Amino acid sequence: MKPILLQAHERSLTKILYNKDGDLLFTASKHNLPNVWWSINGERLGTYNGHNGAIWDMAVTSDSMTLCTASADQSAILWDTETGKIMHQLTAKSPVRSCGFSLTNNILCVTTDKAMNQPCFIKFYDVRDGAQLENSAPFRDIEMTDSKVNRMIWGTVEDYIITGHENGELRQYDWKTGEKIKTVHEHENLIKDLQLSKDRTMLVTASKDTTSKLFDAKDFKELKSFKTDRPVNSAAISPLKHHILLGGGQEAMEVTTSHTKSGKFEARFFHLIFEEEIGRVKGHFGPINTLAFHPSGKQYSSGAEDGYVRIHDFDQSYYDFEYDF
Numbered sequence: 008m009k010p011i012l013l014q015a016h017e018r019s020l021t022k023i024l025y026n027k028d029g030d031l032l033f034t035a036s037k038h039n040l041p042n043v044w045w046s047i048n049g050e051r052l053g054t055y056n057g058h059n060g061a062i063w064d065m066a067v068t069s070d071s072m073t074l075c076t077a078s079a080d081q082s083a084i085l086w087d088t089e090t091g092k093i094m095h096q097l098t099a100k101s102p103v104r105s106c107g108f109s110l111t112n113n114i115l116c117v118t119t120d121k122a123m124n125q126p127c128f129i130k131f132y133d134v135r136d137g138a139q140l141e142n143s144a145p146f147r148d149i150e151m152t153d154s155k156v157n158r159m160i161w162g163t164v165e166d167y168i169i170t171g172h173e174n175g176e177l178r179q180y181d182w183k184t185g186e187k188i189k190t191v192h193e194h195e196n197l198i199k200d201l202q203l204s205k206d207r208t209m210l211v212t213a214s215k216d217t218t219s220k221l222f223d224a225k226d227f228k229e230l231k232s233f234k235t236d237r238p239v240n241s242a243a244i245s246p247l248k249h250h251i252l253l254g255g256g257q258e259a260m261e262v263t264t265s266h267t268k269s270g271k272f273e274a275r276f277f278h279l280i281f282e283e284e285i286g287r288v289k290g291h292f293g294p295i296n297t298l299a300f301h302p303s304g305k306q307y308s309s310g311a312e313d314g315y316v317r318i319h320d321f322d323q324s325y326y327d328f329e330y331d332f
Contacts, residue, residue, distance in 0.1 A: 008325070010290060011049035013316035015042050020296050020310025022064055026071040029302040033074065034316050035062035041076055043088070046301060046308075049318055055086050057093050064105040068112040075115060077103040083117045085140070095140040097132065101125040105159040107168070114182065116168055118156040127151035129159070129170070131182050149185045158201045163208060163224045171198030171212060177227060191227045193220055199239065205246035205302070213242040219253050221279065233277045241297045247304025249279040254295030254309055274298065274309050278330050285330065290317050
């Protein structure tokens with residue numbers, strides 16, 4: 008499995024994202040320039056120039072026409088994916104941490120950090136209403152008085168969003184009323200990543216407490232738990248096989264003090280049902296910060312603290328592998 012190595016970011020990767028069709032790969036880093044690539048061969052198509060700070064999150068509409076980026080420069084930008092032109096810039100009073108489009112692409116949700124004497128907010132915009140976007144005036148915002156939101160995704164259906172918090176809580180919020188629907192506290196530390204399965208029924212979490220957990224996305228029932236010996240920065244569910252992919256490693260600030268073999272920077276495959284590790288892929292020389300499966304399940308990409316993106320197309324041996332039990 009020989010990877011395609013993409014080098015365009017000067018700083019560590021924060022987010023990797025495939026579009027719904029899987030032909031485009033979007034990458035973002037602590038540098039201020041997100042990129043878009045052909046996923047099939049790693050050819051760079053362009054750069055989105057407009058932010059002045061690190062990019063923490065990205066979201067793309069299901070028709071791939073609009074890209075949203077959430078940045079530490081206290082703004083979220085809506086881009087024309089094809090031309091790279093800025094359509095709207097939503098300003099906030101603190102860094103924007105995460106963003107996501109609803110299933111119909113009509114509602115945009117962004118979350119802001121608790122910083123600069125500002126509380127954490129969850130904000131909802133109707134992208135069909137130009138006035139809301141022009142004036143950065145959401146039709147609803149929810150103030151977080153306790154633990155800040157670190158990750159946000161839309162739920163199984165368009166009725167609610169799922170948030171992962173700094174204290175390890177998972178919550179559901181109804182965007183129509185702003186009410187909290189459900190809370191579970193299964194992690195002991197910061198939730199770094201949330202991803203849904205292809206059919207949107209299962210949710211996988213990645214946490215700094217060295218575990219990744221699989222939940223029912225609707226009722227938050229814990230289904231499986233995957234234990235490692237390092238902080239887990241990202242987790243993804245294969246759309247093709249019963250596999251979970253985990254990425255992480257030791258704290259970035261400790262990387263220079265250890266050998267590459269002891270840093271534990273491999274991408275790790277676990278069996279979704281039996282919770283056992285079935286394989287590792289080496290390559291990065293820094294902690295993996297973000298992972299994504301191609302919608303077909305025949306490819307995955309990883310982005311790390313080392314500034315590289317690696318696109319891996321699975322060999323035939325991956326498809327032939329059967330777990331013995």
